[in-house]
Amino acid sequence: MHSYLTAALIAAIFSPLVAEAATGNGKSTRYWDCCKPSCAWPDKASVSQPALTCDKNDNPLGPEVKSGCESGGSAYTCTNQAPWAVNDLVSYGFAATAISGGTEASWCCGCYAITFTSGKNKGKIMVVQSTNTGGDLSNNHFDIMVPGGGLGIFDGCTGQFGFQFPGARYGGVSARSECSALPAKLQPGCQWRFDWFMNADNPDLSFAQVRCPAELIARSGCRRADDASFPAFQMPADTTWRPPQSTETAGPNEQCDSITWDAQKKMIETFVARLLAMHPRHQPNGDLVFVQLESFILH
Structure with missing residues (x-):
């Protein structure tokens, strides 16, 4: 299977109408803190409107509403920004990002096709829209929004839902069965981690910036002014995922992993x-x- 990153690079080189897309190799983590994401504030980037946020009842709010992670705030992450599988090979979702050489002005509401290059989900593809960033992120870092994936630094979930989410502060729940302790709307996104994502633990990735799929924009409400200048994501003709071989071994000082054992x-x-x-x-x-x-x- 050819890497989607290669296809995106070829498109970027030979099409005069396509802007230079951010590409590279990076790493992933996961989180879900329920807070208002950074790209939901005004004037972060040239966009149609800031990313949507919601109140406790999942009703959309304006961009000026204070984050629920601040005193007196009431804006939270909308529950429909959890990831979902399109097919066996491809998923859509959202992420906090930090792209080398860029700023929020260049990545807020931008979309990236990422191919996982290590771990149990090696070879799977995810298209994410960047709606957040963070001071704790390193270069080319995609912190994927996964309900039950760990609060991280902030906890807006207790304020939004009225109870402490289960799992470790960093890493979140450790078993699919624990997803049932989350609010009903967030359970499918939590289960996605153990199903489509194969419970992979912070796999490495390659990425290429792409035009945002309509399905992501419909949930975030945010489209970059330069979105049309990036190559469209092309769904592979063969969407069958082929698991990595269990005999695959890691290099020196690298994480050991396979499809069959933790x-x-x-x-x-x-x-x-x-x-x-x-x-x-x-x-x-x-x-x-x-x-x-x-x-x-x-x-």
Whole structure:
């Protein structure tokens, strides 16, 4: 399967009507903090209107309303900005972004076709619209909006829904069954992570800026003035996703992963087994753990 990034680059080079699109390699994380996203404020970029926000009842609000994550604020993330699968290969959604060499003026309400290049969902494609940014994001970083994906720095969900969301502050829920503890409107987006996204943990990606699909603009209400100058996203003719081979191995100092097992748990189990084999009569103390962990990693 040819990379969509390659197709977008070819289009950008040979079409005089297509503006230079942001492209590159980057990383992904996930979050859902319920706060008013940054691109929902006025004057962030040249757009038709700022990204939509909603009140507690999912009614759209104007751009001047203060964020629910601020004292006295009532603007929150609209629940329809959760991700959804278009087919087995492609999904749509929203993200907070930080693109190398750019600013909010260049990425607010811009859309990007991202191809995941590592992890359990390697080869899958997601088209996201940037509606937010963050001081904690690094270059070419896509923080995908996934209900139950972790609050991160801010918590607007308690104010919007009246209760503390389950899961870790960073990373969110750890099992599909925990999605049932979220508000009903957010449960499909939470389940999407364990279904279409394969519960991949912060996979790497390649990306290319594209014209925003109408489906994303319908939910955000925001279109960039230069949107038509970017290449349109072309749905692949073959939308069958082919999982990465379970025999695939990671390079030195890279995260191990496959379609069949959870890397972090497997690595811990292997380490503990080896540690106990070397010291069968002793309960490992803190110093011993660190010494043997260093030896295990380096050898």
